[in-house]
Amino acid sequence: MRPWRFRDEVGQSGLVRFPDMEYDEDKVDEMVLALLFLTTFEKSPYGARTWKGHDWNVLDRLHAKGYILDPRSKAKSVVVTEEGVKQSRALFAKYFGKNLTDGQR
Numbered sequence: 001m002r003p004w005r006f007r008d009e010v011g012q013s014g015l016v017r018f019p020d021m022e023y024d025e026d027k028v029d030e031m032v033l034a035l036l037f038l039t040t041f042e043k044s045p046y047g048a049r050t051w052k053g054h055d056w057n058v059l060d061r062l063h064a065k066g067y068i069l070d071p072r073s074k075a076k077s078v079v080v081t082e083e084g085v086k087q088s089r090a091l092f093a094k095y096f097g098k099n100l101t102d103g104q105r
Contacts, residue, residue: 025061032058033067034091036080047085052078 032054039051052059052071059071059078067084080088 029061033088034095037088037092044079046079047081049077050080
């Protein structure tokens with residue numbers, strides 16, 4: 001076991017979970033969906049492909065919401081649906097885009 005993990009706090013996915021910290025799963029899902037836009041690397045017939053190096057629980061929720069296809073595969077990438085691409089782009093712009101004035105596009 002790696003030294004930065006605490007035996008009692010390792011969750012089902014193998015990641016450290018801190019039981020004393022509650023968080024909003026919808027906000028986490030939104031942030032991960034925004035970050036999926038950052039790692040998009042090709043278009044697909046269903047939307048786009050992106051690297052899936054995020055928490056499995058979050059990816060499962062994004063799949064249940066229809067933003068990505070089933071992430072449970074041997075592939076290191078996942079297909080983001082057309083709706084997922086639209087949402088991830090909008091969220092990426094919302095959280096990480098620079099505010100531009102009308103004349104700076």
